[in-house]
Amino acid sequence: MSDIIQLLPDHVANQIAAGEVVQRPASVVKELLENAIDAKATSIQLIIKDAGKTLVQVIDNGTGMSVTDARLSFERHSTSKISTAEDLFQLNTKGFRGEALASIAAIAHVEMKTKRDLDELGTILKIEGSKIIEQEVVVTPRGTSIAVKNLFFNIPARRNFLKSDQVEMRHIVDEFQRVALVHPDISFTLYSNGSEMFVLPISNHRQRIVNVFGSKTNEKLVPVNEATEILNITGFVTKPEFSKKSSKEQFFFVNDRFIKSSYLNHAITAAFDGLLKDRSYPGYFLYLNVDPKTIDINIHPTKTEIKFDNEHDLYAIIKSTIKHSLGQFQIAPILDFNRDSSMDTPYEYKNKKIGTPIIEVDSSFNPFLDEKTASRVPSSNSFSSLQVPKKNSDDWEGLYVGLESQISSDSTSGSIVEFESEEVTGSFFDESEVFQEQITLQVQNKYIVSKIKSGIVVIHQHRAHERILYEEFLKHITINQAVSQQLLFPVKVSVTKDELLNFNTVKEVLENTGFVFSNVSNEEIEVTGIPSAIEDSKAPIIIHDLLSSMGNALEVNELHSNLVARSMAKSIAIKSGKSLTRLEQEDIVNRLFACKEPTVSPINKAIFITYSTSDFDKKLL
Ligand code: ADP
Numbered sequence: 001m002s003d004i005i006q007l008l009p010d011h012v013a014n015q016i017a018a019g020e021v022v023q024r025p026a027s028v029v030k031e032l033l034e035n036a037i038d039a040k041a042t043s044i045q046l047i048i049k050d051a052g053k054t055l056v057q058v059i060d061n062g063t064g065m066s067v068t069d070a071r072l073s074f075e076r077h078s079t080s081k082i083s084t085a086e087d088l089f090q091l092n093t094k095g096f097r098g099e100a101l102a103s104i105a106a107i108a109h110v111e112m113k114t115k116r117d118l119d120e121l122g123t124i125l126k127i128e129g130s131k132i133i134e135q136e137v138v139v140t141p142r143g144t145s146i147a148v149k150n151l152f153f154n155i156p157a158r159r160n161f162l163k164s165d166q167v168e169m170r171h172i173v174d175e176f177q178r179v180a181l182v183h184p185d186i187s188f189t190l191y192s193n194g195s196e197m198f199v200l201p202i203s204n205h206r207q208r209i210v211n212v213f214g215s216k217t218n219e220k221l222v223p224v225n226e227a228t229e230i231l232n233i234t235g236f237v238t239k240p241e242f243s244k245k246s247s248k249e250q251f252f253f254v255n256d257r258f259i260k261s262s263y264l265n266h267a268i269t270a271a272f273d274g275l276l277k278d279r280s281y282p283g284y285f286l287y288l289n290v291d292p293k294t295i296d297i298n299i300h301p302t303k304t305e306i307k308f309d310n311e312h313d314l315y316a317i318i319k320s321t322i323k324h325s326l327g328q329f330q331i332a333p334i335l336d337f338n339r340d341s342s343m344d345t346p347y348e349y350k351n352k353k354i355g356t357p358i359i360e361v362d363s364s365f366n367p368f369l370d371e372k373t374a375s376r377v378p379s380s381n382s383f384s385s386l387q388v389p390k391k392n393s394d395d396w397e398g399l400y401v402g403l404e405s406q407i408s409s410d411s412t413s414g415s416i417v418e419f420e421s422e423e424v425t426g427s428f429f430d431e432s433e434v435f436q437e438q439i440t441l442q443v444q445n446k447y448i449v450s451k452i453k454s455g456i457v458v459i460h461q462h463r464a465h466e467r468i469l470y471e472e473f474l475k476h477i478t479i480n481q482a483v484s485q486q487l488l489f490p491v492k493v494s495v496t497k498d499e500l501l502n503f504n505t506v507k508e509v510l511e512n513t514g515f516v517f518s519n520v521s522n523e524e525i526e527v528t529g530i531p532s533a534i535e536d537s538k539a540p541i542i543i544h545d546l547l548s549s550m551g552n553a554l555e556v557n558e559l560h561s562n563l564v565a566r567s568m569a570k571s572i573a574i575k576s577g578k579s580l581t582r583l584e585q586e587d588i589v590n591r592l593f594a595c596k597e598p599t600v601s602p603i604n605k606a607i608f609i610t611y612s613t614s615d616f617d618k619k620l621l
């Protein structure tokens with residue numbers, strides 16, 4: 001049999017590469033703007049027709065190209081920006097892969113005019129689907145103009161896949177802003193269908209942000225500035241009271257490149273811990289500079305994701321720098337006075353680094369026995385006077401004799417009535433999607449299925465309960481008013497030296513949850529009071545789970561309160577495999593959707609999925 005492998009012709013290879021580089025008109029905008037910047041332009045015009053479907057044109061006053069370079073620039077892997085592999089580790093340019101122009105020319109009609117300063121005449125070049133149609137000399141000013149017409153003319157499937165003009169234009173504006181925000185030393189204009197959308201004169205960073213987002217932005221900005229050995233940060237965050245419901249005004253640049261990094265984004269959000277309204281996002285415009293050797297930009301064709309050598313250090317520095325800025329500009333204290341402290345529940349849930357506790361707990365434990373009836377009972381019962389903050393717990397001993405079982409259940413009720421969240425978070429579902437009636441069903445002792453208006457929701461019972469407990473503990477810790485129950489017989493927990501060190505770090509936070517410790521020696525911790533929501537027998541397990549899972553967590557600077565709340569929730573949440581009564585199921589559903597963040601568990605695992613009736617309709621065609 002003859003050989004069957006052959007090299008793909010260039011135009012086919014280019015079309016394949018275009019699939020990665022050019023997803024939509026906005027991708028062309030990004031590539032052309034970046035080329036103009038790399039060509040050291042000081043003035044760049046972007047001209048758009050029909051959201052880029054008809055025309056994307058970029059005109060710059062940069063270096064221009066020679067006749068040969070103009071021709072070569074459309075070849076695959078043709079670049080003037082790197083010549084050896086080592087250059088990849090000291091990149092100062094936006095481009096380096098040498099595939100943007102080749103890809104674009106494979107799937108559109110392209111017309112380029114370019115001229116260098118030293119040349120009398122320039123070059124005009126027309127290419128359609130990788131084929132050169134025309135190459136001539138032309139009179140043209142210094143710089144380069146590239147017009148990309150009829151994008152995807154030869155790939156109808158891709159063209160049909162494009163969204164409405166409005167959506168595609170939004171993407172274009174996003175790309176334009178991302179580039180313009182990081183280059184205030186270049187003037188930019190954007191015209192769409194003949195009218196001016198942005199005119200951005202040369203300015204400084206702050207002025208550029210204001211020119212892009214409007215004059216009201218100025219008063220919202222808090223400067224951020226820090227220089228360390230591994231990283232320089234400059235830029236701005238917006239004051240927390242101006243935080244938005246969407247993450248639109250979040251810009252994170254690394255070495256002048258717009259970058260998406262959920263990990264570092266989390267560092268920024270964590271710095272705002274407790275300062276933001278529910279489900280709002282802080283705005284930020286942060287410009288990081290790091291040694292190019294410490295990052296790898298080449299992990300994604302569109303170069304919006306990069307790999308950092310020292311991500312953990314960056315996380316810690318970014319977070320503390322922003323905290324410092326907010327503090328310095330007295331953002332934090334001012335808000336603290338104005339806020340209802342119950343709103344200030346900080347929590348982190350995206351940190352995937354944390355190891356999960358290993359000790360299995362008693363699966364027969366039923367947290368609902370106490371709570372569910374109690375949570376509906378007003379606190380006017382005869383024991384409500386006992387629901388005092390734990391600091392007064394010394395006086396309780398006498399009252400407890402013979403009453404401990406009643407007290408423990410009633411004080412639980414107190415704690416729940418007192419702390420139960422007022423605000424029911426309905427916003428995950430549209431207004432029209434709140435629960436109609438509580439009809440639940442437990443499946444395989446693992447999932448709770450419930451009806452919502454649009455269909456059904458399937459809830460992971462363990463994660464849901466974890467989330468509920470986590471937020472409750474956090475609330476207790478934050479407002480420092482947990483209710484303790486005194487133990488009749490103190491529980492002794494033996495610890496190693498390391499665990500004792502850990503214990504000392506989080507002792508105060510544990511006390512805020514309702515723990516009371518009497519003697520702490522080198523090998524033993526004596527517990528005399530525990531949070532009212534937990535059973536006596538759980539105390540040693542909770543403490544052990546916590547202390548043994550703390551090692552990694554502290555390295556990433558996690559808030560101790562989060563750590564403790566998460567670990568405690570994990571230790572006592574009902575497990576998969578546990579059968580639940582109807583009331584218990586409903587209780588979980590109700591309390592879950594009263595949580596601030598009902599969608600993910602404290603370690604960022606999805607808690608539920610929804611199926612709409614239209615999903616069923618599709619499957620049952
Ligand atoms: P890359 O930017 O990765 O090098 P491109 O395909 O985007 O690859 O561009 C190929 C080459 O064409 C660039 O390296 C540059 O030398 C040249 N070029 C592209 N656009 C311009 C421009 N606007 N002005 C001057 N030279 C340009």
Ligand code: MG
Pocket residue numbers: 031034035094095096098100101
């Ligand atoms: Mg390029």
